Amino acid sequence: MSRIGKKPVELPGGVSATVSGQTVEVKGPKGLRSFSATDDVTLKLEDNAITVEPRGKSKRARQQWGMSRSQVANCVQGVTEGFKKELEINGVGYRAAVQGKTLKLSLGYSHDVDFPIPDDVTITAPKPTEIVVEGIDQQVVGQVAAKIREWRAPEPYKGKGIKYKEEFIFRKEGKKK
Known part of the structure; x- marks a missing residue:
């Protein structure tokens, strides 16, 4: 049952x-x-x-x-109430900004990443290192957040990249001499 x-x-x-x-x-x-x-x-x-x-x-x-x-x-x-996913950006020079219907991401590549915002979600960047994805469909909100995170997933040595706010990044120790 x-x-x-x-x-x-x-x-x-x-x-x-x-x-x-x-x-x-x-x-x-x-x-x-x-x-x-x-x-x-x-x-x-x-x-x-x-x-x-x-x-x-x-x-x-x-x-x-x-x-x-x-x-x-x-x-x-x-x-x-709607659904909400919060993302954090860690890294020197990494930042995000919303310009019209586009999310501009500077993630250490030689070019900026332009992420088009879908119609059924709203994306805001309250700080240059935070992204908030909101909408009424839980699946769509999660999918959009995952696609944004995919551009630069957090790495285990310095923790640089885009991660979910509540996510824990297991850190590794670097090489020793």
Whole structure:
């Protein structure tokens, strides 16, 4: 039995949802999100809460039960609070700046890196060494943050590069004479 799937997803004030077949549309102050569940689960909207129930007792139905409930909960969280990833830049001369719809990164290459900002996320650089990626879709926010980090992943000797704010970089000791 899924422990996560049993809990209904409560809809906070200012959030409305419609369930039509296997599709849930959640509308809130930050925007509109939708999720289409597989045929292994049933979605119901009752008493200002969305419940997910498995169809049958197959292994796949039980797997989809908890996953579908989590996806619906993420839709509700996305339209109310949104999702956010914070990145830090470490290194001499490494910096970031937002210019229009482009994130300009100076990462020690012979050229600046121009990263086009997708339409469904907002990227800000409160300091030259910080990048904040925000949006209503958790997957898109994480993917954009990972693509930015990919330009210069942190290295283990000096810790230079782009890392997530909460990430720990395992440091290595250099060569000894």
